[in-house]
Amino acid sequence: MDTIITRFPPSPTGYLHIGGARTALFNWLYTRKTGGKFVLRIEDTDQARSTKESVDAIFESLEWLGIDWDEGPFFQTRRYDIYKEYIQKLVDSGHAYYCNCTSEEVDAMREEARAAGKKPMYNGKCRDKNLTPGPGMVVRIKAPRTGSTVVEDVVKGNTSFPNSELDDFIIQRSDGSPMYNLAVVVDDLTMGINTIIRGDDHLVNTPKQILLYKALGAELPLFAHVPMVLGSDKARLSKRHGAMSVSEYRDMGYLPDAMLNYLVRLGWSFGDQEFFTRKDLIEKFSLDHIGKSPSMFDMDKLTALNAKHIQAATPKELAVMLIPFLEKQGIAVAQGPALELAIETLQPRSKTLVEMAQSAVFYFKEEVELEEKAAKKFLKKATLPTLELTAGYMEALDEFTQENLEDALKKVMEEAELKFGKIAQPLRVALTGTTVSPGIFEMILALGKNKTIHRIKKAMDYVESLPE
RNA sequence: GUCCCCAUCGUCUAGCCCGGUCCAGGACACCGGCCUUUCACGCCGGCGACAGGGGUUCGAAUCCCCUUGGGGACGCCA
Numbered sequence: 001m002d003t004i005i006t007r008f009p010p011s012p013t014g015y016l017h018i019g020g021a022r023t024a025l026f027n028w029l030y031t032r033k034t035g036g037k038f039v040l041r042i043e044d045t046d047q048a049r050s051t052k053e054s055v056d057a058i059f060e061s062l063e064w065l066g067i068d069w070d071e072g073p074f075f076q077t078r079r080y081d082i083y084k085e086y087i088q089k090l091v092d093s094g095h096a097y098y099c100n101c102t103s104e105e106v107d108a109m110r111e112e113a114r115a116a117g118k119k120p121m122y123n124g125k126c127r128d129k130n131l132t133p134g135p136g137m138v139v140r141i142k143a144p145r146t147g148s149t150v151v152e153d154v155v156k157g158n159t160s161f162p163n164s165e166l167d168d169f170i171i172q173r174s175d176g177s178p179m180y181n182l183a184v185v186v187d188d189l190t191m192g193i194n195t196i197i198r199g200d201d202h203l204v205n206t207p208k209q210i211l212l213y214k215a216l217g218a219e220l221p222l223f224a225h226v227p228m229v230l231g232s233d234k235a236r237l238s239k240r241h242g243a244m245s246v247s248e249y250r251d252m253g254y255l256p257d258a259m260l261n262y263l264v265r266l267g268w269s270f271g272d273q274e275f276f277t278r279k280d281l282i283e284k285f286s287l288d289h290i291g292k293s294p295s296m297f298d299m300d301k302l303t304a305l306n307a308k309h310i311q312a313a314t315p316k317e318l319a320v321m322l323i324p325f326l327e328k329q330g331i332a333v334a335q336g337p338a339l340e341l342a343i344e345t346l347q348p349r350s351k352t353l354v355e356m357a358q359s360a361v362f363y364f365k366e367e368v369e370l371e372e373k374a375a376k377k378f379l380k381k382a383t384l385p386t387l388e389l390t391a392g393y394m395e396a397l398d399e400f401t402q403e404n405l406e407d408a409l410k411k412v413m414e415e416a417e418l419k420f421g422k423i424a425q426p427l428r429v430a431l432t433g434t435t436v437s438p439g440i441f442e443m444i445l446a447l448g449k450n451k452t453i454h455r456i457k458k459a460m461d462y463v464e465s466l467p468e
Numbered sequence: 469g470u471c472c473c474c475a476u477c478g479u480c481u482a483g484c485c486c487g488g489u490c491c492a493g494g495a496c497a498c499c500g501g502c503c504u505u506u507c508a509c510g511c512c513g514g515c516g517a518c519a520g521g522g523g524u525u526c527g528a529a530u531c532c533c534c535u536u537g538g539g540g541a542c543g544c545c546a
Contacts, residue, residue, distance in 0.1 A: 011546045046545055103544070110542090119470040119542055138544060156473070165471050165542085173544040180546050204472055204541040227474075227539085234538065262480090265495090269481055272494040291481075293474050294539060301480060301496045311509080349508040359507095409505095424505035436507045 004036030006195045007188070008069070011043040012054035015245035016061035018297060019199065019229045019237055022263040026226060027197045028067045029264065029285040039191055040072035045183055047077070061246040065256050066278065074191070076183050083178035086186045086216065087139055087171055095215035096171060098137045099126035121167030139172035141211065149207040154224040155290045156200070161207040169208060181205060185212040193221055197287070200225040224287050227294040229266055237297060253325060253352030254302065258309035262302040266295045275308055307351040315340035315347070318356075325357035331364045338363075341446040345438035359437075363447060368433040368455050370462065378426040378435070384463050386416050386423050387430060391456040400449050402441050409440075430459030 006027040010020055031038040040062075044050035059073075090096035101109075101122070110120035127142060143166040151159045171182035178186070188196065203225045213220050231237045237244065249259055261276050268290050270276075276284070310318065319339050326333055333339050342363040343356070350356035362368065370379070393408035394400075412423055424440050431452060437443055444452050 009546085013546080043546060049545075106544090114469060114542095117469060121470095121542070151472095159472065161472070167542085170544055175544080177544085179544070184546085199540095200473065201540055202546090205546095207472095225473085230539075232479085236539075265480065267480090272482060274480090274495050291474095295481090296479060298479050298496070304496055307509090346508095348510085419505090421505050428506060434506090438507085440505055 004031055004034040004195050005039065005192050006031050006036065006197060007039040007041055007072075007191065007193050008067075009041040009043045009184070009187075010058050011046065011049075012051060012058060013046065013049040014054055014057075015247060016058045017237070017244045018246065018263070021061065021065060021067075021246050021259070022229060022266060023197065023199055023226065024062060024067050025065070025260060025263050026224075026268070026285075026290075027195075028069075029281055030195065030197060030287065031070075032282045033285050036195075037070045038068075039074070039193065040069035041074045041076070041187060041191070042072075043076050043180070043183065045076045045177055045180070047177070050077075057245075057247065061250075064250050065246065065259060071191070074187070076178075076187065079183075079187070080177065082190060083172075083183055083186055084176070087178065087182065090141070090171065090212075090215055091139060093215070094142070096139050096141050097127060097129070097168075098131040098133055099140045099168075099170075100131060100134070100137050101125055119165055119167075121165075122169070124168050127168060136174050138170045138174050140168040141171050141208075141215070143168050143208075143211060149210055151203065151206045151210065151223060152220075153203070153206075154222060154287050155227075155292060156203065156225050159203065161204070163207075166207060166211065171212075181208045181212060185209050185216070188221060189213070189216065189218050195222045195224070197224040197226060200227050224290070226267055226290055227292060230294050230296045232296055232298070234294075234296060249302075253354035253356070254306050255309045255313065255321065255353070257313075258302065258306040261309065262305050266297070267291050275305070275312075277312070303351050310350055310353075310356070311347050313347075315343040318343050318347070318353075322353055322357060322360070325353045326360060326364070329357050329361050331357075331361055333364055338446070338448070345442045345446050349438065362432045362434070362437070368431065368458065370429070370433045370459075371435075374429045374433065374435045375462070378429040379459055379463050379466075381463060381466055383426045384460060386412060386418065386426060387456055387460050387463070389415055390423065390427060391453055391460070394449070394453055394456070397449070400445055400452075402445065405441050405444055426459075427456070431455050 008024040008027050010016065028038050030036070042055055044055075087096065091098070105125075106122055109123045109125075113123070114120045122140070126140070131137065144163045147163050148160045149163055149166070151161065153159065169181065170179050172178055187193075206223060210220060229237050246259070250256075257278055260278060260281065264276065264281055264285070265274065268285065270284050270289060319335050322339075322343065323333065323335070342360050346356050346359050350359065389412045390409070393411055394405070397404050397408060409420070409423065413420060416423065425435065428437050428440060429435060431437070431443065431447060
C-alpha cells in the first residue's frame with residue numbers, strides 16, 4: 001500500500017466523547033506513525049440532530065488533545081451532488097432501484113419477518129418493479145440474497161456474513177438526501193481513504209459497504225474494527241457513567257497527554273509499558289497489538305497516569321495549563337519563575353490540575369487563612385519564641401537558599417532545644433495556614449523572603465492575641 | 469427473535485498466531501511496611517485471574533467443539 005490515508009468521521013450530534021476520541025487517536029497515530037494523511041469529515045446528513053455547536057465542540061476537543069488533521073474538515077451536507085451522481089450510477093447499472101413503499105408498509109414487513117423468527121427487514125417488494133423517480137420515493141440497493149460476504153479485518157480476522165441477512169437498504173431518502181452507508185462509501189472512495197479504523201459497532205455495517213464498493217467497481221480499503229469502550233457496568237458508555245465528553249476531562253484537570261496515554265492503552269498495548277509520551281506513541285503504535293475484547297473505562301487509572309504525566313512535564317509547560325485553573329480559584333498570576341517554582345513543589349503531590357491549583361492557592365494569596373484545627377494545634381503561646389527566632393535568623397539572610405535556610409533553622413533548633421519536627425509544623429501552619437504542604441525548604445524558596453517573613457510575623461501577631 | 473463479535477486478577481493488560489521456559493508477568497485500585505519536617509512522591513511486600521465442560525496432544529491460558537456469560541447490529545440515525 002502506498003500512503004496510508006485514514007479518516008475520523010464524527011457526526012455532530014453531541015460532544016466528542018471518550019470512545020470517539022479513542023477512535024480519532026488510533027487513526028491519527030497510525031497516520032503519524034506511517035507518514036500518511038489523516039482526514040477529518042463531519043457526517044452531518046442527519047439534519048435534524050446535527051448542530052453547529054457540536055461541530056465546534058468536536059474541533060475544540062480535538063485541538064485540545066493535539067490531534068490535528070491534514071485534510072478537511074469536509075461536510076457531507078456540502079457534497080450532495082457527489083452522492084447524487086453515485087446513486088444515479090448505481091441505479092443505471094442496475095445495482096439500485098426506486099421504491100415507493102411507505103414507512104408503515106416497511107414496518108409491517110419487519111414485523112412479519114420478526115414473527116417468522118427472522119431478522120426484521122425490507123422484503124424487496126419494489127425490487128423488480130423498475131419504478132421511475134418520483135416524489136416520495138427512496139432508492140434502495142439491490143442486495144444479493146444468496147451466498148455470503150466476508151469481511152477481512154486486521155483486528156478481528158475474517159468474518160463471514162450470510163447475504164440473506166442483508167436487506168435492500170435505503171441509500172437515498174425520499175427527500176433526496178443520502179443515507180449513511182452510501183455517503184460513507186462514496187466519501188471514503190473519493191477521498192482516497194484506504195485504511196478504516198473504527199468502532200466494532202460498525203462491523204455489521206461492513207458487508208453493506210463492501211456491497212457498495214463492489215457495485216461501484218472499487219477496491220476495498222483495509223478494515224480495522226476496534227472493540228468498544230464500555231462503562232464500569234460493562235454497558236455501552238453513556239451519560240450515566242459520569243463524564244463522557246473530552247472537554248469535561250479537560251475541565252477536571254487532566255492533561256491531554258495523559259488522556260492520550262490512557263485512551264490508547266484502552267485496547268492497545270506495547271508489552272508491559274504503561275507510560276507513553278506523545279512521541280513514544282507515534283513511534284510505537286501499530287495495528288497488530290489491538291485487543292479484540294471490549295474494555296471498561298476506569299477513571300482511577302486515568303488519574304494515576306495523569307499524576308505521572310504531571311510529574312514528567314516541565315513546570316513551564318504546566319504553568320500555561322494551570323493558569324486557567326488558578327483563575328477559577330480566584331488567583332491571578334502571570335507566567336514566570338514564581339509560578340514555576342511553586343508548581344515544581346506541587347508536581348509530586350498533584351493528580352490533576354484542579355488539585356494543583358487548589359494546593360497552590362496559599363502561595364499567591366495576600367494573607368494566609370489559618371485553618372482552625374491547625375492553628376489550635378500548632379500555633380500556641382509556647383510557639384512564639386520559636387517563631388520569633390526563626391523570623392530573626394531569616395531576616396538576617398541576604399537571600400534565601402536551601403543551604404542558608406537549613407543553617408538558620410538549625411540555629412533555631414539549637415537555641416530552642418527542639419527537634420526539627422517541632423519547629424517545622426508551626427512554621428508550616430504559619431506559612432500556609434494548614435498542616436499539609438510541600439517540603440518546608442522548597443516551599444519557603446518558592447514563597448520568597450518577603451512573604452515568608454511577613455507570614456511568620458502575622459502568625460506571631462495571632463499567637464500574641466491568644467488569651468492566656 | 470435473527471445475525472455478528474468477544475471471554476486471563478475487581479479494572480486495563482502481557483502471554484495465545486508459532487502448545488512445554490506460566491503452579492501465568494506488569495499496571496491501577498486495595499492492604500501492610502520502609503523513607504520522612506506534614507502531605508505526597510519513591511521503594512519493598514501482600515491480596516488477586518487462564519468462565520465451565522468436552523476433545524486433540526506425552527504436554528493447553530495457548531489448537532478444536534459445545535455451553536454459559538457479556539457486547540454489538542438489525543432505522544427514510546450515524
